[in-house]
Amino acid sequence: MALARVSSSSRLSVSSFTTSSMLHSFLRPFSTSSSISAPRFSHPRSFPTDVGLSQDSFASTAREEGDVIEAPRSTSRRPWKPMCLYYTQGKCTMMDDTFHLEKFNHNLMMDLxxxxxxxxxxxxxxxxxxxxxxxxxxxxxLEFPVVMIDAHSMEFVDSFHRFVRPTAMSEQRIREYIDGKYGKFGVDRVWHDTAIPFGEVLQEFEDWIGGHELWKQKQGESLNSAAFITCGNWDLKTKVPEQCKVSKLKLPSYFMEWINLKDIYLNFYNRRATGMMTMMRELQIPTVGSHHLGIDDAKNIARIVQRMLADGAMIQITAKRHSATNDVEFLFKNRIR
Structure with missing residues (x-):
């Protein structure tokens, strides 16, 4: 679908995969009668044990920041709510359940x-x-989250979120890996319920960026007037190419250039930041959700982007990969190495 710059309220209909996070939730097991090919996804039925930040504290900190972040609506009536991670992946079956809707957010725009x-x-x-x-x-x-921001209005546009199932691990190793990674957040069950192989994730992602007219499926085609923003070079310089090799996939053309936000931050504010948490602390932006839960980190990085845009930063490509040699060229003289 073509993107039009419309009001925030009308953009709610654009995203079918709006995202944030679900913290320390307790999930019912599958029904014993459900089939493997079409499972009935279970959902949290209680408050999370660690929501991290109430709307009242969010509002208080936001007022100190200036113009970028507004307090969510109804700050005096209810606490901040974590995101339903089934919903972020288009698999929430409880949209008509009042109790569920009271406990979990289904609108990422509330946090952006x-x-x-x-x-x-x-x-x-x-x-x-x-x-x-x-x-x-x-x-x-294990997780592929993308938050789409309008570069001119700073507004949240849409999001894409998938949990990714490894292809070169035994089931026992996967269980150990996921328990160690996501068990501490209480979202290991939703990962097991929804994770799909990396190749399928890329197919769905290409449908998503194609639907937004950001990319056409042609050999060597780059993104159309859009770019990835990452907090460091690791994601696209190292990890995606490694995963493509493991998954026996050719590196897609839309991954050939990106913006390392650390380099933009260094050149704009004239100070180094080791990572997302350092940037948020220096800019006095409160974190939302859990650090190292991918969709929450993507959301918090997006909030840094919003703040930098409001401060007057020019955000542009910082690295390009040459397809012929696979070498990466870094475009900024002053950069985080």
Whole structure:
């Protein structure tokens, strides 16, 4: 679908995979009668044990920041709610369940609001859209989250989120890997319920960026007036190419260039930041969700992008991969090495 710059309320219909996080949730097992090919996804039925940040504290910190972040609505009536991770992947079956809707958020825009006066400060950008990507998984990719931000209005546009099932591990190793990675967040069950192989994730992602007219399935085609933003070079310089080799896939053309937000941060503010948490602390942006849960990290990086745009930063490509040699060229003289 073509993207039109419309109001935030009308954009709610654009995203069928709006994202955030579900923290320490308790999940019912599958029904014993459900089939393997078409499982009935179970959902959390209680409050999470660690929601991290109430709306009241969010509002208080946001007021200290200035124009970028607005307090979510109804700050005095209820606490901040974690995101339903089944919903982020288009698999929530409880949208008519009042109890579930009261406990979990289904609207990522609640965590990425923009004040109109902040958007007025944004400088003209060379790109129209930023795709904030933050992969999880050191051995193989376990999570592929993307948050799409309008480069001119700073507004949240859409999101794509998939849990990724490793292809070169035994089932026992996968269980150990997931228990260690996602068990601490209480989302290991949703990972097991929804994870799909990396090749299928890329097919669905290509449908998503194609639907937004950001990419055409042609040999060597790059993104159309959009670019990935990552917090470091690891995601696209190292991990995606490694995963493509493991999954026996050719590296897609849309992964050939990206924006390392650390380099933009260094050149704009004239100070180094070792990572996302350092940037958020220095910019006095409160974190939302759990650090190292990919969709939450992508969301928090997107909030840094919003803030930098409001501060007047020009956000542009920092690295390119040459397909002929596979060498990466870094475009900024001053960069994080």
């Amino acid at each position: 609001p923009v004040n109109a006066s902040a958007a007025d400060k944004v400088k003209p950008q060379k790109l129209d859209y930023f795709l904030v990507l933050d992969l999880e998984g050191k051995v193989e990719i």
